[in-house]
């Protein structure tokens with residue numbers, strides 16, 4: 001079922017489009033100069049059937065979400081202790097983890113740009129089975145290159161967070177992409193807020209900061225804002241409409257305190273495309289304080305491997321995010337240990353981190 005849920009969701013969208021198209025089609029057919037009442041009758045019946053199916057389906061989904069919200073809230077009656085933030089709070093040492101999959105040129109540039117930022121002590125590149133020169137150029141640019149063999153955007157993020165945490169000098173871990181979309185200078189914005197929150201996430205929906213030719217066209221902008229509202233509702237807070245003022249769910253660029261990451265890492269379980277909202281959900285389930293800040297977004301260098309490949313890809317990923325938000329449930333800390341590949345991508349060291357692909361075998365974000 002897990003495997004086919006995106007296909008199921010796409011089927012629902014297609015059914016909705018057909019259902020919406022049947023009405024004008026039936027109207028046009030009634031104007032035809034020949035007898036169409038049988039066909040028109042059939043189209044009207046079909047439209048009613050689709051409307052019933054979608055209406056009841058939507059109500060059932062909302063009911064399921066409501067049950068999860070109520071269950072989640074009753075569990076949250078046990079208030080979790082605040083994260084104790086250690087490390088140097090005025091001048092935190094930052095380790096940057098960059099996800100990379102066949103983005104040689106852009107990743108090497110990102111390594112150079114992030115290495116120059118104040119506070120950055122190490123840059124890691126998580127090479128996710130690239131067949132181009134990503135690993136070679138990243139290393140030449142000064143990064144520590146880690147090879148993650150399990151294909152998937154979430155696996156790359158997870159590996160980056162895990163490896164960064166192994167570095168004793170990391171007070172703060174920054175996660176970002178090596179595709180030229182994010183601006184390294186924005187790191188200082190995250191650091192300006194990192195004293196106020198456990199997790200600082202970027203948003204890519206502020207006019208003036210987002211380039212016109214970037215990934216964030218109206219479809220992605222509205223989609224991200226809508227899904228962010230769903231996520232806020234999932235952890236309802238009467239005063240601020242959710243525990244964090246989120247307006248974007250898919251932004252990789254984020255900064256987290258070492259101690260906060262130590263708390264949530266065992267519960268990060270998505271290896272696929274919807275890792276970004278998953279990390280937000282886990283952070284909120286663990287009562288981390290989350291602040292969202294506006295950041296720049298540039299046009300991508302090289303070809304998209306993720307949501308921007310096509311409108312269908314974007315839609316499928318958006319639907320996977322919605323499903324995940326609606327059905328998300330964790331008992332903080334109950335993740336099982338698994339083996340993580342070592343730096344050479346070969347044998348592995350057991351850690352507390354459990355990793356399970358949300359979209360099995362997915363190569364795409």
Ligand SMILES: Nc1nc2c(ncn2[C@@H]2O[C@H](COP(=O)(O)OP(=O)(O)OP(=O)(O)O)[C@@H](O)[C@H]2O)c(=O)[nH]1
Nearest residue numbers: 100101128152153178215304305306307308363365
């Ligand atoms: N999609 C995807 N990206 C991966 C994977 N492994 C590592 N990455 C990297 O993770 C980042 C996200 O992928 P992108 O292709 O930028 O996808 P996106 O951010 O949704 O959309 P665009 O930036 O518009 O292309 C990039 O830096 C990739 O190089 C993987 O298996 N799939």
Ligand SMILES: [Mg+2]
Nearest residue numbers: 177179181300
């Ligand atoms: Mg990208």
